[in-house]
Amino acid sequence: MKILVCISHVPDTTSKINFVENQTRFDTAGVQFIIGPYDDYALARAIELKEATPGTTVTVLNVGLADTEPTIRKALAIGADDAIRVNADPTDSFFVATQIAEHGKGYDLILMGRESIDYNSGVVHAMVGELLGLPSISPVMKLDLEGTKVKMTREIEGGKEQVESTLPLVAGCQEPIAEWKIPNMRGIMSARTKPLKVIEPKAVEPTAVLKKFELPAPKGAVKMIAADQVADLVTKLKTEAKVL
Amino acid sequence: MTALVFIETSEGKVKKSSLEAVCYAKAMGGKVIAIVLGIAEASELQQIGKYGAEKVLHAADPKLNQGIIQVYASVLTKAMQDEQADVLVLANSSLGTPVAAKVAVKTGASFASNVVELPDTASGFVVKRSIYTGKAFSHVDLKGAKKVIALKKNAAEVKETGGQASVVNYAVTLSDADFNTTILASEKATGEVLLPEAEIVVSGGRGMKGPEHWGILEELAKTLHAATGCSKPVSDIGWRPHHEHVGQTGVKVAPQLYIAIGISGAIQHLAGVNSSKCIVVINKDPEAPFFKAADYGIVGDAFDIVPKLTAAIKAAQ
Ligand SMILES: Cc1cc2nc3c(=O)[nH]c(=O)nc-3n(C[C@H](O)[C@H](O)[C@H](O)COP(=O)(O)OP(=O)(O)OC[C@H]3O[C@@H](n4cnc5c(N)ncnc54)[C@H](O)[C@@H]3O)c2cc1C
Ligand SMILES: Nc1ncnc2c1ncn2[C@@H]1O[C@H](COP(=O)(O)O)[C@@H](O)[C@H]1O
Numbered sequence: 001m002k003i004l005v006c007i008s009h010v011p012d013t014t015s016k017i018n019f020v021e022n023q024t025r026f027d028t029a030g031v032q033f034i035i036g037p038y039d040d041y042a043l044a045r046a047i048e049l050k051e052a053t054p055g056t057t058v059t060v061l062n063v064g065l066a067d068t069e070p071t072i073r074k075a076l077a078i079g080a081d082d083a084i085r086v087n088a089d090p091t092d093s094f095f096v097a098t099q100i101a102e103h104g105k106g107y108d109l110i111l112m113g114r115e116s117i118d119y120n121s122g123v124v125h126a127m128v129g130e131l132l133g134l135p136s137i138s139p140v141m142k143l144d145l146e147g148t149k150v151k152m153t154r155e156i157e158g159g160k161e162q163v164e165s166t167l168p169l170v171a172g173c174q175e176p177i178a179e180w181k182i183p184n185m186r187g188i189m190s191a192r193t194k195p196l197k198v199i200e201p202k203a204v205e206p207t208a209v210l211k212k213f214e215l216p217a218p219k220g221a222v223k224m225i226a227a228d229q230v231a232d233l234v235t236k237l238k239t240e241a242k243v244l
Numbered sequence: 245m246t247a248l249v250f251i252e253t254s255e256g257k258v259k260k261s262s263l264e265a266v267c268y269a270k271a272m273g274g275k276v277i278a279i280v281l282g283i284a285e286a287s288e289l290q291q292i293g294k295y296g297a298e299k300v301l302h303a304a305d306p307k308l309n310q311g312i313i314q315v316y317a318s319v320l321t322k323a324m325q326d327e328q329a330d331v332l333v334l335a336n337s338s339l340g341t342p343v344a345a346k347v348a349v350k351t352g353a354s355f356a357s358n359v360v361e362l363p364d365t366a367s368g369f370v371v372k373r374s375i376y377t378g379k380a381f382s383h384v385d386l387k388g389a390k391k392v393i394a395l396k397k398n399a400a401e402v403k404e405t406g407g408q409a410s411v412v413n414y415a416v417t418l419s420d421a422d423f424n425t426t427i428l429a430s431e432k433a434t435g436e437v438l439l440p441e442a443e444i445v446v447s448g449g450r451g452m453k454g455p456e457h458w459g460i461l462e463e464l465a466k467t468l469h470a471a472t473g474c475s476k477p478v479s480d481i482g483w484r485p486h487h488e489h490v491g492q493t494g495v496k497v498a499p500q501l502y503i504a505i506g507i508s509g510a511i512q513h514l515a516g517v518n519s520s521k522c523i524v525v526i527n528k529d530p531e532a533p534f535f536k537a538a539d540y541g542i543v544g545d546a547f548d549i550v551p552k553l554t555a556a557i558k559a560a561q
Binding site (some may be wrong): 034080093117118121123125154156160164172175206207209211212213220224237241243244 | 314317321323333336337338339341342343345346348349350352353354355356357370372374375376377378379380381382383384385386387388424425426427428429430431432434435438439441442444466487488492493497500501511512515518522524525535537538539540541542543544547548549552553556557559560
């Protein structure tokens with residue numbers, strides 16, 4: 001079986017977000033980049049499936065510029081066999097989906113995260129499914145293969161549903177689909193020599209064009225209320241905040 | 245301009261987030277046509293007019309009662325063509341967002357999700373999106389002739405500005421190939437207030453010490469008609485179900501009021517609550533980081549404060 005895992009290269013979840021160049025570029029100063037947390041679940045499930053089924057290969061794909069290579073190497077250290085980097089700034093979901101679809105043919109399973117934590121669209125998997133004419137399901141909390149059948153649990157508002165489909169398939173993953181894997185020393189060593197192919201992007205006319213970024217207005221100071229004045233809080237919520 | 249609005253229902257009733265989508269489309273100016281797929285109460289269809297839709301298409305084919313993403317995407321694509329709609333507007337959800345993405349690919353439309361404000365059409369068609377899990381926004385110009393917009397909660401105020409809508413039966417031809425997934429079963433909390441839609445959320449963290457202490461939170465939530473939420477460790481240990489976990493890797497809420505009890509306020513938790521209008525924090529540690537993100541705070545023991553708060557709210561009702 002051939003599995004493709006699409007990983008985004010995103011600021012660590014504790015990062016302070018800032019913009020430079022007139023609010024048009026993300027400020028990478030002091031920011032640690034990681035594999036998207038949901039993509040990490042997708043990768044972990046792919047490695048589990050590889051371990052369970054001999055002959056399975058796992059390829060990771062990232063659409064990004066050269067600075068994403070340490071993140072890709074980390075995925076190789078976790079256990080992916082080889083990697084593809086599409087050499088482009090991933091500015092727009094449709095652009096990213098087009099690149100993934102371009103290289104996603106011939107895989108039995110394409111696993112992604114439910115959403116990237118930078119642009120948070122939660123749509124690349126659906127677009128890739130549409131472009132390749134494959135079923136796409138997200139967010140998937142459980143995924144098991146029975147021959148060419150795929151049994152999944154998908155989270156919905158206030159609950160979950162059991163879904164069945166067939167390979168080939170695209171899935172957006174989230175916990176508890178698998179436990180995150182941490183690379184070991186051997187993995188880190190072997191990752192250095194695993195193949196990482198760099199491919200130029202397919203040209204796509206951008207239809208959604210970034211104008212500028214904006215940070216939310218700073219929050220006013222917290223108003224503290226004494227522990228024995230709880231009724232005062234209720235009054236303030238009613239008359240001042242007007243939320244009750 | 246003609247906008248098609250996809251209406252989601254839950255147990256036959258129109259979701260509030262979908263009414264926000266109707267009001268958003270109405271506020272954009274132009275003609276608003278709503279579309280409802282599957283089972284829906286007649287009175288519910290009728291009332292969509294009050295929010296600005298002049299026509300409501302109802303595709304009542306029972307095969308649409310289950311939300312199969314691929315099927316819905318094909319029906320909406322066809323409806324956009326039939327009605328010559330320039331824009332599709334819908335609410336972000338586990339069904340709406342992937343459907344929107346597929347319609348965008350099928351129609352070649354420009355697409356934006358997590359949209360929080362009306363478009364700025366002074367030059368182009370610029371929408372404001374929430375990104376970095378609520379930590380920032382981006383302004384994106386949707387250049388395509390057709391556009392698909394998925395709205396984050398509270399992108400528009402629900403208000404009655406319309407009148408009568410004509411409710412029309414919408415006949416669909418469904419393709420077997422689109423039934424590429426089968427929903428075998430679904431478990432859904434019924435009757436309760438659903439967390440992603442709630443106007444008030446009462447959330448508990450590890451400071452609650454154990455699942456047996458959730459009674460006081462549930463009592464407070466019931467008094468406020470609120471949904472209950474929790475921090476990630478709480479659902480990881482199994483004190484509360486997974487779908488209640490709020491934050492970067494969980495549900496992102498945008499209520500009027502978020503009450504955090506015994507939650508430290510880690511940045512990953514804050515990422516899920518920073519769109520709340522008002523945040524109240526109850527924590528026994530005055531140094532808890534959550535206070536910095538709060539509007540109101542009480543330093544104290546949850547087991548003492550929460551019952552008092554419930555009593556004070558009851559007294560004020
Ligand atoms: C990649 C990643 C993603 C994550 N995603 C999420 C996420 O989506 N959501 C999330 O919540 N977390 C997430 N986390 C975890 C997050 O970093 C914190 O560990 C977590 O939010 C802490 O939960 P907590 O506040 O309940 O527990 P703690 O940090 O243990 O805090 C408990 C709080 O309760 C207070 N307390 C104790 N007793 C009482 C009492 N009797 N009365 C009142 N207060 C009391 C304490 O003072 C303390 O502030 C993520 C972490 C990572 C690394
Ligand atoms: N630049 C990228 N390269 C590879 N995969 C990506 C990229 N951006 C997003 N993805 C994948 O698509 C999923 C959904 O992303 P999004 O639609 O941006 O929220 C992510 O969890 C990744 O698995």
